Amino acid sequence: MHDDILRIASAGSLSVLRNMLFDCGRLMPGEAILIVEEPAGAGYYEDGLADIVAQGAQALGLTVARRVEPVVETAQPPSQALALAMREASLTLFLARRGDQLRFHGLHPAFRGIVCYALEARTLFSPFGAAPYAAMVALRDRIDDVFWAASQVRLTCKRGSDLVGAI
Numbered sequence: 133m134h135d136d137i138l139r140i141a142s143a144g145s146l147s148v149l150r151n152m153l154f155d156c157g158r159l160m161p162g163e164a165i166l167i168v169e170e171p172a173g174a175g176y177y178e179d180g181l182a183d184i185v186a187q188g189a190q191a192l193g194l195t196v197a198r199r200v201e202p203v204v205e206t207a208q209p210p211s212q213a214l215a216l217a218m219r220e221a222s223l224t225l226f227l228a229r230r231g232d233q234l235r236f237h238g239l240h241p242a243f244r245g246i247v248c249y250a251l252e253a254r255t256l257f258s259p260f261g262a263a264p265y266a267a268m269v270a271l272r273d274r275i276d277d278v279f280w281a282a283s284q285v286r287l288t289c290k291r292g293s294d295l296v297g298a299i
Contacts, residue, residue, distance in 0.1 A: 148262050149188040155265035157223045157246050161193030166221035168199050168214070170228045176203070178252035182227045185256075197221060207233040218243060 153159045167189070169182035186196045199217050210218065210230075218224045224245040226232070231247035239245075250256035279285065280299070287295045 145184065145188050145257050146191060148257050149185065150192060151262065151265050152246065152248070153189060153192065153194065153223070153225070157225070157244065159194060159223050162195070163222035164195040164197065164220065165189050166197045166199060166217050166224045168201050168224060168226045168228050168230060170203055170230075171200055174203050176229060176251060177227050181251075181253055181256070184253060185225065185227065201228055201230045203229060204233065207236040209237045210234060210239075218245070 153165065157165075159165065167182055167186055170177055172179050182198065186198060189196050197217065197220075199214065201214060209215075218239075222244065224231075224243070226234075226245060226247045231245060234245075235247075248256065250261055255261060282299055284296060284298050287293065
C-alpha cells in the first residue's frame with residue numbers, strides 16, 4: 133500500500149504541499165512544522181499519508197516534527213505535551229480527527245494550524261488538492277457574500293433533507 137501512496141504522491145506532490153504549507157499555512161523554508169497523525173490502522177486517514185507529507189515538507193526545506201495522537205471520541209483540550217509541541221512549531225498540520233475537535237477549545241490566538249480533510253493521497257494530490265489556495269479563498273469569499281446578502285437559506289439533499297432558515 134505504501135508504494136501506491138508514493139506513486140500517487142510523486143506527480144506534483146511538492147506543488148500541492150507548497151500550496152498547503154506555504155500559501156495557506158504561511159510557512160517559509162527553515163521553519164518548523166508539527167504533523168499530528170493518528171495511530172497506524174486507525175482506519176480514518178490512509179496509513180502512510182503522514183510519511184509522504186513529512187518527506188515532502190522536508191524536501192521543501194521545513195523542519196519536521198511528528199506526533200501520533202490517540203483517537204478520542206469527544207472533543208477535549210490538548211494534553212500538555214501536545215500543547216507544548218504545538219507552541220514549539222511554526223505551524224501544526226493535523227492529519228488526525230483531533231485537529232477538528234480542537235476547534236471547540238479556545239486555543240491561543242497565536243496558534244497556527246491546518247486541519248487536512250483529505251483523508252488519502254489520491255485526494256490530497258488530486259487536481260482539487262492542487263487548487264491554488266488564493267482561488268479557494270476567493271471562492272469562499274464569494275459564497276460568503278451571497279450567503280450574507282440573502283434573507284433566507286435553503287439546504288436540500290437528494291435523500292430528502294430540506295431545511296429552510298431565515299438569516
